[in-house]
Amino acid sequence: MARPARKSAAPTKPLLKQPVRIGKLDAPAIIGQLRKLHEEAEDEEIGQMPADNELFQALLYLESHAGALKDEQARRTAAVQRVKLWEYLREQIDSHQAKAIEHARAAGAEWTELVPALAVKSPSAAYNKATRLRAAELSNLSRGNRSVRRTPEAVLDAERQAALRAAAERRAQEVAARRHRLIAPVAQRLIEHRSGLDNDGEVTFWLDQIAALLPSCQTPTQLVSLETYVEAVVRELRKVERATAGPAATTADAQLAYAAAAELVAK
Structure with a gap:
């Protein structure tokens, strides 16, 4: 009885066995x-x-x-x-050699020029070796625990996925930067006029959190925390207003800072 033919794995499918490194x-x-x-x-x-x-x-x-x-x-x-x-x-070595090949190609080097440099015998062999090097680099940097097959299809797919992830990260950073430009001045005003907002309770606690974070607020995670603290200040000030049936701020500047924070939180 003839043995069934073994199915070839898809050229872009990750390797099942991760190399030990x-x-x-x-x-x-x-x-x-x-x-x-x-x-x-x-x-x-x-x-x-x-x-x-x-x-x-x-x-x-x-x-x-x-x-x-x-x-x-x-x-x-x-x-x-x-x-x-x-x-x-x-x-x-693989990663650094792959980067050198990338720079050479970007500078206009043909595969024929890379034949002796890669110790191979033909331009196609140089291309194939470069593909293997890129696959190794992508396995290390782009796919975590998933190995990239050393095929042109797999390498191109991995590079496309890496480009999509990089683009998404850039968009997230741009959104965070725009949000930071909005929220940082509002948070700063709350701190500048906190004497008209402090209540020795929850409001004071959250203002302390803003004051501690604001000078070093740079990363997306820190920005999320800053926004959370501003929202908490607004929430607690509204509780004060409901409990006292009066304004939560005791000065005009503090009231304006509170209003600006409430408007930002509502967006």
Whole structure:
């Protein structure tokens, strides 16, 4: 009986098996730990070791001076850490090489010019290798835990999705910026004239929240908090008005600040 033909996966469908990766790593800190091992082993040339943030050169030094570590445990620890750091460095290369290709193409370089640079034999091979590099980069940055297939269709789809997300983020930031231009002056007026609004209760509490947040209000999350605090001040002032059957503000400036906040909240 003939075996059923295996169905090919859709070219844009994410890979089911996510590659195992080192991911984020404090490489300079690990280099610093390895430097300490060499210092403790009295490595006579440790003064020539590159700085902790010069990862490649530091690894070359540690490799060439591995014999300076006389303790077996220290040698094993250092070697395992070097394996990890080389793997970490390998993971960084795809992203940087993909960016270099992107810059070369943007500068007008043809695929034929990239053949020797990518160590391949034809322009189509250069294109395919560039596609694989972009897929690896998109897997790292754009899809979270979803791997991008190394096909032109998958890469184009992932880039389209990334562009849509970036556009949405820009729109959200623009909306937040416009909202900030509206709400920040209103919140500032409430603080400037709070002496006519404070009631030693909930109104005072929310005005304190505004005063603490306003000087550093920059991010969308902070803006949402600021708007929430202004809404809370308006809500509590209305409660005061209902409870006292009189104005909540005790000065003309405070009343105007309250009115402006109430108008903004109503929008």
